[in-house]
Amino acid sequence: MSFRTLAACAASLLALSTGFLATAQAAEPLKTSDLSLSTGGPMPVEQQALGFDHADLTFKILPDKKAIEGQAALTFSAKAPLDKLVLDFDRVFTIRKLAIDGKALKPSAWSNPEGRMTITLPKRIAKGKQVTVVVTYDGVPLEAKRAPWDGGFVWSKAPTGEPWIATAVQGDGCDIFWPCIDYPTGEPKLVDLHITVPAPLVAPANGVFLGMTEKDGWRTYNWRAKTPNTYAIALDVGPYEELTASYKSRFGDSFPMSFWYLKGNADKAKGLFAEFAPMLDFYEQMIGPYPFRDEKMGVVETPHLGMEHQTINAYGNKYAKEAYGFDWLLQHEFAHEWFGNQLTDVDNDDMWLHEGYGSYMQPLMSQWLHGDMEYMARLNQMRVDTKNRFPIVSGKQLKEDEVYNADRGPGNDIYFKAANVLHTLRTLIGDEAFFRITRIAVYGRDDPKPGNFTPRYLGTKDFIKIVNQVTGKDYGWFFDVYLYEAQQPELLQAREGGDLVLRWKTPKDKPFPMPIEVKVGDKVVTASMADGTGLVAVGATVPVIVDPASKVLRRQPYLEDFQAWKKAKDDAAKAEAEAKKKAEAEKK
Secondary structure, eight states, X not given: OOHHHHHHHHHHHHHHHHHHHHHHHHHSOOOOOHHHHOOBSSOOHHHHTEEEEEEEEXXXXXXXXXXXXXXXXXEEEESSOEEEEEEEOOTTSEEEEEEETTEEOOGGGEEOSSSEEEEEEEEEEOTTOEEEEEEEXXXXXXXXXXXXXXXXXXXXXXXXXXEEEEEEOXXXXXXXXXXXXXXXXXXXXXXXXXXXXXXXXXXXXSSEXXXXXXXXXXXXXXXXXXXXXXXXXXXXXXXXXXXXXEEEOTTSOEEEEEEEEETTOHHHHHHHHTTHHHHHHHHHHHTOSOTTTTTOEEEEEOSSSEEOOTTSEEEOSTTOOOTTSSOHHHHHHHHTTTBTTTEEESSGGGTHHHHHHHHHHHHHHHHHHHOHHHHHHHHHHHHHTOOOSSOSOOSSOOBTHHHHOTTTSOGGGGTHHHHHHHHHHHHHHOHHHHHHHHHHHHHSSSSOOTTSOOOEEEOHHHHHHHHHHHHXXXXXXXXHHHTTOSSOOEEEEEEETTEEEEEEEOGGGOOOOOOEEEEETTEEEEEOOTTSEEEEEOXXXXXXXXXXXXXXXXXXXXXXXXXXXXXXXXXXXXXXHHHHHHHHHHHO
16 A cells, blocks of 8 residues: 555545544534523614514423423514514524414524524515514523522422422523513513423413313413513423412402412411512502502412512522511512513613612511611611622613623622612602602503503613602712712711811712701701701710711711621631531542
């Protein structure tokens, strides 16, 4: 055999082995892309041209395989002429068939390399016309590692051994298990859900129950929901039993309350269910009518902590008791029916409208139930837990992770700091104006009644505009410091003779004419601080207490000292635990 022949043979073997490796690599299942793992941000222009009219979603849940089979029939209206449809959809799924208006397309008509599926339409869709795409698919969806803080499916087992399954996709978006428009403003007007599960499992879901059928060991549950938040569409499957009752509203009507709980938890479930009606009383009195009364108020026990899934809120707080007399997790997630599902933020940058108001509802309910001590105690703990590393609002379109991740954005400050900002706003303008502003923000009107409002979008600038309209004053300075700057305003104090001299110090020296109360002996006086400074005659009177009722959120150096001490202590404990774990591993 010649050298040339030998070389040719070697080249052929190399090509063969390379081809084999390439085929093997190609056969490896695709992983969820970074694009699918994010949600929000600037919306593609192709999606801006879509009105989402209807999503008819069919799912078959295969617990043994941790897989699903799905079909999504999606109807859109064209806001502009369309040549392509662009949908967000995790590339891990195999698309078995895709049809446009009943006509199957060849696989060459669509592509989905990075989780943004682009479909070339057979013909242009004129402005104002509808188009329906049907996607038939199957696969193994993303599994959540730490739900609800990361997104995906939770495949668990109930204590009695049956499959216990839930979705929690706020952090990663609806595209984790169905093709959608993965943006806050991508809500479909109507959603039909058909969920098939192994009998005798139960699958409660969003909206109104339309019946269940059973055949060959499988059950199919049918539900219909109007205008659900994109990440609020949820699958929950388990050996559930149901508690139900009718709530008689202060508005003169009634609607159903339901709680799906794991079998074996009946006694604990009855205790939690007893909190439903008083909680509704609080919200309907303090905020306004429950927005989804034509469907239901629903809660389901889940293998993760919780999430604001519209009319089927996820509850996983394990029936924990706390000193304030109600379950904070249940109450917080339920707050999102008003602040998240009825009022939906325009962009993730406005998420404080969901989480800040949602968190403020726990102190507010404590005040409603038990008075000021518990209200202030809750707010104080939130103040202690505030980080002040990033502004609550950036003024830019953001992805969800850029808001919730404390290394990239405000993180928990959209909960805790924002709740204290709302407290400060309330004390500044008074209850009448504050709750009127809240009603208009949520319902679009000051006189909400069942049937006279619809779900709406709201941004930070819209909220500020409402504040200014209701009060008749320009409170831009208030939000410019509290929302758009990371650091809180600091009140500098000095004594000059018998006077207490006050001055607000703000980032970038922004104007901040926040009035402040000072208790001098047994008398409370108010420094107007119109130009950011004030003077209070105190003489030799004691005590002198600035902001005695804790009305104003402001920088407190002693809190920063405590936070630094606590962080050092926690870091040391963590390092010690890791060293101990490493030493034990080395012994083995």
